[in-house]
Amino acid sequence: MHTPPVWRIARENARLIGYRCRRCGFVEFPEPRKTCKRCRAPAEFEEISMGTRGKIVSFVVQHRLPEGFETPLPLAVIDLENGARVYGQIVECKPEELTVGLEVEADFRVFYDDAGLRVYSYKFHPVRG
């Protein structure tokens, strides 16, 4: 079995499920919560699909990382279509093609080994065609 931090969010991670505050619309991900970061108060949340497309809010290209990463590695903050903001690694994209506002799409990929088991999650590539 995967370690607890991976196991706890397995469902949300695999299906890109988020939780939207019924009062202000803030989308919490990946853990379901009972307090809202934007309302700064206890709140009710509804389960939503976060969608698979989004836009780059900002990005960097990582040149110095520990072992286990391929560099240069583009990393972005992405606003997904249904309101969630997430961190994402960008693949299938030359660093010089990255721009603020670039449309990207989520793609299920191998992330890392966790106690001998593969962990999958989403990376993002530019929307093609």
Added chain:
Amino acid sequence: MAQHSLRNKVAIIGAGMIKFGELFDKSFETMIEEAYLNALKSVDKGLDPKEIEAAWLGTLYPPQGNSGVLLSFATGLFGIPVTRVENACATGSDAFRNACFAVALGLYDVALVVGVEKMRDDGGGLIQRTAVKQLWGGRGVTMPAFFGLHATAYMHKYKISREEIALVSVKNHRNGALYPYAHYRFECSVEDVLKAPYISYPLGLYDCCPVTDGAAAVLICRAELASQYTDKPVFVLGSGLATETFFRGGDLTSFPATRYAAQQAYEMAGVSPDDIDVAEIHDCFSITELISYEDLGFAPPGQGIALLKEGIVQLEGSKPINPSGGLLAKGHPIGATGVAQIVELFEQLRGQAGPVQVKNNPQLALQHNIGIGRTATGSVSCVHILGRG
């Protein structure tokens, strides 16, 4: 609303630090001891260690144990309350803030604050602490990446170039070359900054502060007692602290935590950004200083660069910023950083800053940290306003 304020209740009566750098020959406790002794020595009319009734220790990565007792081992101050504080890059300034609370309340007449970090013994630096096994908490995000994300967004929105941002590094290295306690004492040009290897595009090597060992200490007392120790005390006028995350919104061209913390501090002190004569602000990366000009109210959004181009924030300017060389040149031993900024401003306000003494006869000084926590998904800021007696 709150009934009480820190304003004019606490005086800084002594301040000292050690030269920052690669201090392989000094242990964690030796660094604390030296900074403490320098602070004791700086008290004009003398202070007996037996008068110190409580102490606060700011440190993020202590080499052994996690408690305040490390300060006791380094100073001999056993048998009194010693509290360890950790709050990302605001660790040292938050230790100072909490010591001020206790003294302002009248629990203690005299207290000691020490900030310290030993970062060079572990060769990997903070990049080795990158979030590796995170699914959505920022896998692959480093400290330079968090601030680099703000640089990219800021450059895009305000059409600012890497050449322009490099002016921060050039200014701070020029000051650092003069500052006796700085880790890096060399000047650099815009070309040097642009030609340096990338760490996290758009940030290159000279856009980043070094990994540094260091310690700093201040002695504070109830304001009414200050004249027993010195004729030139420095008073705490305002203090603020706040947290934020960009997951709540915003376009990453500002650090809202700084805006909240600064507003708290300005309100408490009853002053405005225009009143500040000299500031030590958090330039962990070049972009951090530029954005912080705006978050602290020194310039409108997108216009911070004018302060550099017009010479306002240079050592000889009307509002010198980071006369010590800032984190970029002085170094950023995390727990020590906020305390060292206060040490520097204590000396500036007393006219004792030597080769980096500002020339505008400063009355009011501002100290600022902006740090990150929760694997670079949230930030914390601390701001203090200090004034000459």
